[in-house]
Amino acid sequence: MITEKIRKQPANETECKASLNSIADALYVIGGKWKLRIIVALKEGNKRFNELQRTIEGISARVLSAELKELELNGFIRRKIDTGTPVVVEYEATKYCNTLEDVLSSLSEWGAMHKETVRKSMRKG
Amino acid sequence: MITEKIRKQPANETECKASLNSIADALYVIGGKWKLRIIVALKEGNKRFNELQRTIEGISARVLSAELKELELNGFIRRKIDTGTPVVVEYEATKYCNTLEDVLSSLSEWGAMHKETVRKSMRKG
Numbered sequence: 001m002i003t004e005k006i007r008k009q010p011a012n013e014t015e016c017k018a019s020l021n022s023i024a025d026a027l028y029v030i031g032g033k034w035k036l037r038i039i040v041a042l043k044e045g046n047k048r049f050n051e052l053q054r055t056i057e058g059i060s061a062r063v064l065s066a067e068l069k070e071l072e073l074n075g076f077i078r079r080k081i082d083t084g085t086p087v088v089v090e091y092e093a094t095k096y097c098n099t100l101e102d103v104l105s106s107l108s109e110w111g112a113m114h115k116e117t118v119r120k121s122m123r124k125g
Numbered sequence: 126m127i128t129e130k131i132r133k134q135p136a137n138e139t140e141c142k143a144s145l146n147s148i149a150d151a152l153y154v155i156g157g158k159w160k161l162r163i164i165v166a167l168k169e170g171n172k173r174f175n176e177l178q179r180t181i182e183g184i185s186a187r188v189l190s191a192e193l194k195e196l197e198l199n200g201f202i203r204r205k206i207d208t209g210t211p212v213v214v215e216y217e218a219t220k221y222c223n224t225l226e227d228v229l230s231s232l233s234e235w236g237a238m239h240k241e242t243v244r245k246s247m248r249k250g
Contacts, residue, residue, distance in 0.1 A: 019233045020165050020180075026236030031158055040145050055145075103235050106227040108144045111151030113224065 029074055030100070034059055034067050039076055040104065042093040049089065154199055155225070159184055159192050164201055165229065167218040174214065 030036055034056065041055045053064055068091060071077045075096050082088040155161055159181065166180045178189055193216060196202045200221050207213040 018237075020162070020169065022233040022236035022240070023165055023229060024162055024182075024236070025240050026232045027158060027161060029239060030235075031156065033152060033156055036152060037145070037149055040148055044145065057149075099238065100235065102231040103228075104148060106231045107151045108147040110155075110225065110228050111147035111149070112143075114154060115147070115150050 038067055039093060039097050042077060042091060047090040163192055164218060164222050167216060172215040
């Protein structure tokens, strides 16, 4: 356990910088207000544009459309078009989204912990 | 190990929604392009405004200033003012930043993995 903790601390300035750069790289691709939320909503099984917009509170159609395009470019989602009548467009999460499991679960745990902390401090204040 | 994996998968729709909400809560506070990068830079030992601006490539003084204020409001950083001559303002990460350890290490690992994936696919292409 202790060894684990020590391993996670970057050992020197070079490793520190590398770690900072990796975080910047990650945030460049999945940072921002919406991308991870869209990915989670897709993994939950939402497939249609309107379903996604309903699930993700506060996102506009214009922004959702732009975000979906970027996510597709980066290999996180696939856009499937059924050219019958009516034309049906569906989005799905690719396998690459599974690489985000640790990121998503650590964010989810932190978010729950933070909400509880804020709630407690408001009760006190 | 398998139990662990199963535990992490939300079991039903209610848990799914709770997990989505926690992620949204987390992104509300630490999402966006800069906040985590500022926290990491502070933890690396940068203390002065200009040091931070140099370390975090691409951030403007106006944005850094606004982000620092928000981070202070949310309890992630402390602003120390030494009223001698000249007045010295220093920022430091609070203990609460340590709660982000798992988030930061998973993002850092993912960022490094993603960069390598992109590099490999470009070599192929």
